[in-house]
Amino acid sequence: MDCPDWVGDLVDFTRAYDDDDARMRLAITLARDNVVHETGGPFGAAIFQARTGVLVGVGVNRVVPLHNSVLHAEVVAIMMAEARVGSYSLGEPTAHELFTSCEPCSMCLGAAFWSGVRRIVWGATRDDAFQLSFDEGPVFPESYAYLRKRGMSFRAGLLRDEARAVFELYQGGGGEIYNG
């Protein structure tokens, strides 16, 4: 799909990731390696079957290299997961979860909702992204309340320090901040 070539060497779609920490660590590794390889912004995401932990899709930010503002890590992961599953729904019959190195922006939160994933877990927070000068768009406490009412759940700040360290790596390397 839209992932750079090195992603194929990193990920293993045959293995299961047993717990939240292991799943988040993959998302953060994708983010860090995307900075190291200079293939996009400091963001990574991965989608798993909720119950088994089997990996279904991954994504990294590809906005600048592919001239495409839609290609945030979460969107890339959702599109790959749906292509691999062969369905526009990651909610039924198998419940999936999205792990992302940073709290989703307004577009990605909406994309996750439409994808049907039942749970989102993130590392760095909206405030961390703003400190890096990335705008996260119109997401409010009511946004999460709206989605909770529709059956989604959220876990914030898992391995936050490791996720933030990727932002520092990006900033230290002079990475492009590409808000319009």
Add this chain to the structure above:
Amino acid sequence: MDCPDWVGDLVDFTRAYDDDDARMRLAITLARDNVVHETGGPFGAAIFQARTGVLVGVGVNRVVPLHNSVLHAEVVAIMMAEARVGSYSLGEPTAHELFTSCEPCSMCLGAAFWSGVRRIVWGATRDDAFQLSFDEGPVFPESYAYLRKRGMSFRAGLLRDEARAVFELYQGGGGEIYNG
């Protein structure tokens, strides 16, 4: 890109669309033809250079046929426009506008923000979509206030009756409502 083949016969990227009505009518025509050809949901979108009215990108909803929940009309139009312009920004150096047959859902409002389009004009409203049982996601009056502060502007309900008629056509044909 992700548009069905008939779109190539309909659109003309060499002509200018002089005013809001002409630009909206193209978005609604795309929505209607997408229902008639049974190539996706009842939504269409088009992106123009704001000053000249030159058409830069178009999109129709492709969720069900392409098994991809991200491919709303607005997202397809944004990706096509950025590919044609060769940039992840539709804000500078040339200001662009997004015309869409229905008020953008939360994902598409975020996608429009990230694309840099300066203005969004829509036909049918969020309430009209809800009546068709399409959930539009967490968009609030504060969402628009947030985006206005960052320089975006909005026009709601242009040719709303014509846009709503496409929903009725879709509903009458037994079109799939694909909320997760």
